[in-house]
Amino acid sequence: MTTLQVPPVAVVGLGQLGGSLAAALVTAGRQVSGWDVDPAARDAAAARGVTLTQELSGVVVLAVPLPAMATALDGLTVDPDATITDLGSVKRPVLETVGAAFGTRFVGGHPMCGTERSGFEATDPGLFTGARWAVCLEPDTELPRWLRVAEVALAVGAEVVPVSAAEHDDAVAAISHVPHLLAAALAEAAADAGPLALALAAGSFASGTRVIGSDPAFVTAMVEANAGPTADALARVLAHLESPWPALVEGGNAVVTQETGRRDVRVPLERAALLAVGRAGGVITRRLASFLEGWVPEVG
């Protein structure tokens, strides 16, 4: 059994997501460096064993808020052969900015985790365990670079969902961005109902509003960066709300209680086949890593 040769990882932005990724890679015994404009975030990462450097190589992970994505590498040195990825919650705008700057060296990504907390104080090396991690495949994506990014996700315990930026943004509008807007409207309408309503609020209100406890600037940046798909997904929710209540309740219950069986399939390592896996609700699991032996060192 040979050891998988893997490139170093450099994480730019050491808040909840970036700090957790760097810490998780340290735990996995990987070579990982990091940088953050905030000295306190750098100190917290260094205390977890992350090397601090402004010279980035290998897989460079942009773990900064969406509005900061285009300027995240300002003042830093990036190896000309580095593969660039990001953790942004919307993928089309990042492809248009960072992707335009780095061409086929850019592979977008989005781990489906994080909590309503933020900042380096919320660092959790176990954050990615069992999470889904979208890794984007565009028509011109270099597959070896895509594999490098997928391998990082697998290394911290995530499962990889191959997806195009456009399909990702449509999907997350439905399952992440609209829930934030519904949570906000639910909270505001309950406040309209008065202090008695808020005093009686319990589990269903707490669950239904949890995500709007997130930093409003972050949430607004996310929904505005994905305005079209979010508006479309919201319209579908509103249409369902016009159904007779018994059918609405029955239908919603059927979705959340359905059995999602899992079976192993082998697919050729090429773009169309990988995207078909993602579209079918499939994921790429840890076993890809052994398949990657001999692959990853050939690039970069």
Next chain:
Amino acid sequence: MTTLQVPPVAVVGLGQLGGSLAAALVTAGRQVSGWDVDPAARDAAAARGVTLTQELSGVVVLAVPLPAMATALDGLTVDPDATITDLGSVKRPVLETVGAAFGTRFVGGHPMCGTERSGFEATDPGLFTGARWAVCLEPDTELPRWLRVAEVALAVGAEVVPVSAAEHDDAVAAISHVPHLLAAALAEAAADAGPLALALAAGSFASGTRVIGSDPAFVTAMVEANAGPTADALARVLAHLESPWPALVEGGNAVVTQETGRRDVRVPLERAALLAVGRAGGVITRRLASFLEGWVPEVG
């Protein structure tokens, strides 16, 4: 220090709520009996130390689904001086049926707890700890009977919210019934978006849809029994969804992150003053129990 003389409690319906209440009262060292049409639920309660009997006295708690409320006591013997309460999630319809049958001996109640699980298998003696428990005060409510019901809620660790049935139903429409409908519509719209969307679904989708995992028959009975207030509350949510997203997000975040300071107040033990406490978002805490000494034994 004298011991508070408290009446026995008889719980009719030993599913999640009733079974948990009976078990919690056993734990509190109280005299508690129970009954359920399902022998398996009776056996589970008996195993927790609940006496099984069809002869009910003291505080009789109807812990059955809303559609079964009017017939829950069929075939059972009820002491003519018993105080009747219930745990139903909607209060006007129960007041109209059970309240009509028992007159001023009926005091409606609603503990704001429970999970998406149901049935006696979901029994949890700690379910009420820290929960709010609405106890209804109507113009003709006998205050000593109201106190008996409030005392049962306090005995299992809940805080009591004095409220009229009408005000309760308006409030829970906003914080419980509408969240169930939003969860259903969110789940159905995500399913419309396809398997990829469901595969990427993570925390915000899970929280936003959690409550629609509940038994659909229970949820439908709840929203249909409170159709008017629920439709009004839903309309308020839809109105907020028309706000510009930055304002919507900011407003929702402000509601869920507001500090809810607590201060102690003393209020006269009379209906208007108690209802004013509830309307202001206040609760009655365990310390009322010492106040009840000498009070409770005088009635019933």
